[in-house]
Amino acid sequence: MRSGKQADFAYQAVYRYMINLINEVSPDARIKLPSLRHLAERLNVSISTIQYAYSLLEKEGRVYSVAKSGYYALPAPTSTPWSPGGDLLERLYAGTRRPGMRVLSADEPALLLPLDAALLQLEREVVRQYPRPLEPYFQPCGIWELRAAIAARYTQSPTRYWQADDVYIGADLRGVLEILIEALGLKGAGVLVESPCDWIILRLLQDAGVRVIEAPCNESGSLDLMRLEHLLHTETVQLALLSSTASLPPQERVHAARLLERYGCWVLENDVHGELEYEPPTCHLRNLVNPDRLLVFSTFEKIIGPEAPYGYLLSRHLSAPLQRQFVLRAFRLSSIRQRAIARLYQNGRLDQHVQALRALLKMHATSMNTHLRQHLGDRVSYRMPQAGATFWLRSTQAVDMRRVFQHMLAQQVVIAPGELFSVSGLYRQHLRLSHTFSGHLPLEQVMETLAQALRQGQIS
Structure with missing residues (x-):
């Protein structure tokens, strides 16, 4: 038989478990909690212990019971005490x-207009068209249809073009960037970053031992070209990470591209928001810089929504190291979902969606x-x-x-x-x-x- 202390510890542990479970609940939904018997089996304790923990929660107003139905809960939001320390x-x-x-x-721009319903409908069409497994072998860089659709979207001319083999698709943007950092061997290298910069990118660069050189924007929100030239002249910069619009008017964007070319700098273009300019898109940075020193990354999530979290990268000259890193990472991506996304590109639905x-x-x-x-x-x-x-x-x-x-x-x-x-x-x-x-x-x-x-x- 359990001692008093053991019984006390059991119900306290159940109480803490239930608090955590309740705090995961959406505040505007009535959520049914596990039954006494199911919870006793799950936590390997007696039903009376579960019942006592529930009674404490009921007294606190955290749960309520419905006859012949069970216990329900709504979370009680709590405030976090202020602490100057910590991350x-x-x-x-x-x-x-x-x-x-x-x-x-x-x-989260796609929160306003997610494409979840259209994506799921296209998935059902794909499943009907391909009733058997779609791929007989592992495709670590993504399926050809989606890679070809992205390549076509980024192609601008006979000299500024992309092919399916230049496109690499990963599980999410973070995973793709981790692979790129490894493939480029950026540990200890100087990377010039347009600032302010997304914290996910900054943390990835720091964790990889990259020397981050910030090029801050001025008060008008534009990249300071004089500061950019000074940094390129005084620092050893292997790579410049800039947004597709480069926070610059078109003419100054041309000047920035010439500066980067003069110093022989590789450009990594952040195109996460490239399709989300309110007015018709202006000339992107990638159409101005040397295409032989250009890499581009983005994600479907910003325009489609969380059902399309995949990140992707475009590169014309790093096929061997990138393919090796993608094989080692071994992303297992749904070929059905990738085909559905490709069809959004092919049938014009994505263009209509982006405009709206x-x-x-x-x-x-x-x-x-x-x-x-x-x-x-x-x-x-x-x-x-x-x-x-x-x-x-x-x-x-x-x-x-x-x-x-x-x-x-x-x-x-x-x-x-x-x-x-x-x-x-x-x-x-x-x-x-x-x-x-x-x-x-x-x-x-x-x-x-x-x-x-x-x-x-x-x-x-």
């Missing part, structure tokens, strides 16, 4: 996972701009985004942005402090806000909460 990115991710949060830190998504993004950006002016006024400065799903804001007063971040977490709102987008301590007075947000709080209330957090976070 800021880990705290941000923890905040986004908490139930009931309004997440304004994410960059751009219009929605522009409309939401305009709405967010109105809310920012009404509720934050002169507390922040910013410029209207030209693409994507986020605003880049700078506090006009000196503030402790970490304290602002934590204050917002306590109010069930997640923002992205600007320092996450730099490895050298830049942007401590900045934050990124999404205008394709999720959560249950009204946007007006969120903006008022942010204004209050900025006031309280001021450094005297």
Whole structure:
């Protein structure tokens, strides 16, 4: 027989397990919890122990019972006490996972108009057309149809063209970038990065031992060409990681391309937002730089949604090391889903979708701009985004942005402090806000909460 201490430990362990289970529940859904018998079998404890843990949760208002149906739960959002230490990115991710949060830190443009339904419909068509296994052998770089569709989309002329063999598809963008870093042998090398830069890319470069050289944008949001030339002249730069629009007007983009060519620099183009410019796309950087020193990466997720998380890379001159790394990584990707995505390209559905998504993004950006002016006024400065799903804001007063971040977490709102987008301590007075947000709080209330957090976070 169990002693009193053992019984106490059992119900306490069950209680903690149930708290974690409840906290994973969406706040606007009534979720049925496991029955007493099923939970007792799962956790290898007595039914009476489970019943006692449930009774504690019921007294706390965390669960409720329905006659002849069972126990149900809704999560009770909790606030995280402020702590100046710890990893800021880990705290941000923890905040986004908490139930009931309004997440304004994410960059998820497809949230406005996902293509999930169309993708699933095309998958059913593919299955009917190919009732047997689609591939008799392993294709580590992705199926030919999708690779060919991407190559065709990026081809611009007889000299600036891509072929299916130049395209490599991985499970997600992070996995593709990890392979690229390994294939290029970038450990210890100098990589010039347009800044601010996505924190996932920065963390990958740091973890790989890359020497990150930041080229910060100026107050108008454009890449500083004088600073760029200075860095190329004074630093040993093996690779320049720049966005497809390079945060530059077209004429200055041409000048940047000439600078990179003069210093013999390879270019890695970040095309994640290349299709999400609100106005008709301008000339991308890849169409200006030397194609023999060009690599391009992107992901389907930004325009299709989370059902298409695959990342991809285009490279004309690294076939041997890239193929080797993709074989070693051995991505197992659904050939049915890849074919469905390829058909979105081939039948014109993706072009229609992108056009509609751009219009929605522009409309939401305009709405967010109105809310920012009404509720934050002169507390922040910013410029209207030209693409994507986020605003880049700078506090006009000196503030402790970490304290602002934590204050917002306590109010069930997640923002992205600007320092996450730099490895050298830049942007401590900045934050990124999404205008394709999720959560249950009204946007007006969120903006008022942010204004209050900025006031309280001021450094005297």
